[in-house]
Amino acid sequence: MTDMLKTTPNFSIDDAKRLLAEHYGLDGTLWPLDSERDQNFKVTASSGGIYILKIVNAAEPPVESDFQTALLSHVGEHAPDLPVPHIRPTISGASLGETTSAHGVCHLLRLVGWVPGLPLAQSARSEDALTSLGGLLGRFDTALQGFMHPGALRDLDWNIRNAGRSAGRLQHIAGAEDRALLERFLARFAAVVEPKLPKLRSTVIHNDANDWNVLVADDDHDRIAGLIDLGDALYAPVIAEVAIAAAYAGLDHADPIGAAAAIARGFHAEYPLLEEEVDLLFDLIAMRLVTSVTISASRHAHTGGNPYLAISEKPAWTAAAQARCDEPAFRNRDPTPCLRF
Secondary structure (H helix, E strand, O other), rough: HHHHHOOOOOOOOOHHHHHHHHHHOOOOEEEEEEOOOOOOOEOOOOOOOEEEEOOOOOOOOHHHHHHHHHHHHHHHHOOOOOOOOOEEEOOOOOOOOEEEOOOOEEEEEEEEEEEEOOOOOHOOOOOHHHHHHHHHHHHHHHHHOOOOOHHHHHOOOHHHHHHHHHHHHHHOOOHHHHHHHHHHHHHHHHHHHHHHHHHHHHHEEEEOOOOOOOOEEEEEEEEEEEEEEOOOOOOHHHHHHHHHHHHHHHHOOHHHHHHHHHHHHHEEEOOOOHHHOOOOOHHHHHHHHHHHHHHHHHHHHHHHHOOHHOOOOHHHHHHHHHHHHHHHHHHOOOOOOOOOO
16 A cells, blocks of 8 residues: 555646546536545536546556446446446546656546535434435445456455454554554454454445545435445455444444444345344444554554545544443344344
8 A cells, every 4th residue: 555655646737627628528627635545636517517537546456447447337237326426438438548647657537427415424424314324335235246346356455354454553553552452353353253254245345435435415414315436345245334334434423333233224224134244243343443543553654644544543543442342332232233123
């Protein structure tokens, strides 16, 4: 991932306007958007329509770019009603464009339609909204059953199967108590959770349903209206989709256990979960938080900090500490909370 940070595109707005006209025949107003490793611009076209122009990190393997294109195409064909971005082809009809930076680095381009809505992070994250989120993720993953692509088998630190790698980043955690907290989760993961993962059902999942990638309807904050940014999608255990969404939904939430249960309930209604999957939900929520804080600490050490990565660092630490206290309550409330509705 460090290499990805070294090859992050750095095009000006004027450069992006030129690329938009050259590859898509569009002009309009552009605004830069935050991104971890790519460069994104919101485009309001003069001819009408709102889009996202993505300039892809040069270190991203072509198979991964092809994978995202194939994924969006598959969802568009098999579940066209899902509120996810849809690709606009280039003037030549290609799904991806290509450009070379002033430094001679080649970057791919993707233009997708804008999905309207308000980020879940800017709403109250009501129980109805979180249940709706679980339902949308369940429909999304259902649409991807049977879909596979070589790019889905990616070696990504954000893959829940690789959560144990966080142990190699513990040296970047300054506080002894903080390290001890993470070590507890890591030890349980290695001994109890990781050996069970190969036996679980897997499919291609979104893998990053954080509350900035999830949109609520402008006129109804209890209804999820969109799911964006498929840049971390991969082949992983189905229950990881629920755990990841629950981990982020619980940040600074008054009732993180209730938030997790609401997401699981909504998901289960669309994509029925198995008891052995739900039994690992708490552990996988905790490990997503462990992955998040250790990656953030590692990035700070290597780059001096990335504001995009630091957005959830403090609440993630709070949630990890809370998870340590809430573990008995989570397990004792009902060992299969989402299977009984």
